[in-house]
Amino acid sequence: xxxxxxxxxxxxxxxxxxxxxxxxxxxxxxxxxxxxxxxxxxxxxxxxxxxxxxxxxxxxxxxxxxxxxxxxxxxxxxxxxxxxxxxxxxxxxxxxxxxxxxxxxxxxxxxxxxxxxxxxxxxxxxxxxxxxxxxxxxxxxxxxxxxxxxxxxxxxxxxxxxxxxxxxxxxxxxxxxxxxxxxxxxxxxxxxxxxxxxxxx
Numbered sequence: 001x002x003x004x005x006x007x008x009x010x011x012x013x014x015x016x017x018x019x020x021x022x023x024x025x026x027x028x029x030x031x032x033x034x035x036x037x038x039x040x041x042x043x044x045x046x047x048x049x050x051x052x053x054x055x056x057x058x059x060x061x062x063x064x065x066x067x068x069x070x071x072x073x074x075x076x077x078x079x080x081x082x083x084x085x086x087x088x089x090x091x092x093x094x095x096x097x098x099x100x101x102x103x104x105x106x107x108x109x110x111x112x113x114x115x116x117x118x119x120x121x122x123x124x125x126x127x128x129x130x131x132x133x134x135x136x137x138x139x140x141x142x143x144x145x146x147x148x149x150x151x152x153x154x155x156x157x158x159x160x161x162x163x164x165x166x167x168x169x170x171x172x173x174x175x176x177x178x179x180x181x182x183x184x185x186x187x188x189x190x191x192x193x194x195x196x197x198x199x200x201x
Contacts (some may be wrong), residue, residue: 136152
C-alpha cells in the first residue's frame with residue numbers, strides 16, 4: 001500500500017510562514033513599554049529627526065524642512081512622571097529643505113535670523129502623563145529672543161535599558177516670535193513632527 005506524503009518542498013514554505021508569524025506575535029502577557037519603565041536620564045541622539053511644515057492657502061504648496069543640528073537631555077522620573085524634565089536646543093543655521101533658496105530664506109532675518117539668534121531653545125515647566133506611554137509637555141520656547149509657553153504631545157514608541165524612542169507633535173504660532181512674513185498666504189501655524197531617540201547616560 002502506497003502512503004500519501006506531502007512533498008517536503010511544499011511543506012517548507014508553509015512552515016516558514018508560520019514561524020515568522022509566530023515571531024511577530026507578542027508573547028502572551030508581554031507588557032508594552034511604559035514611561036515609568038523607562039525612568040532615567042537620556043542624551044538626545046543625533047539620529048533623531050526634527051521636521052516642520054507650514055501650510056499654504058488652498059492646500060497646495062507650503063514649506064517643509066528639518067533641522068540637522070540639535071542637542072539636549074531629558075529625564076524621566078519613574079516615581080512621579082510630573083517631575084520629569086526636558087531641555088532641548090536646535091540650531092537654525094542647520095535648517096534643511098528641498099531647495100537652497102528656501103534654506104537661505106529661512107536663515108535670513110525675515111524668519112529665523114540665524115546670524116543674530118544662533119539657537120532655539122525649549123525648557124519644560126510641566127509634564128502631565130496622559131496614558132501609560134503618553135504625556136503632554138509644557139514649557140518655554142525661545143525663538144529670536146522671544147519666549148512663550150508652548151505645549152507638545154509625546155508618545156513612547158520603543159525602549160530598552162540603553163535607549164528610548166518617542167514621537168513629539170506640536171503646533172506653534174510663528175507671529176508672536178516676529179516671523180510674520182508670508183501671512184496670510186502661508187499659515188501662521190508651524191507643525192512640528194519629531195522622532196526623538198535618547199541614549200541613557
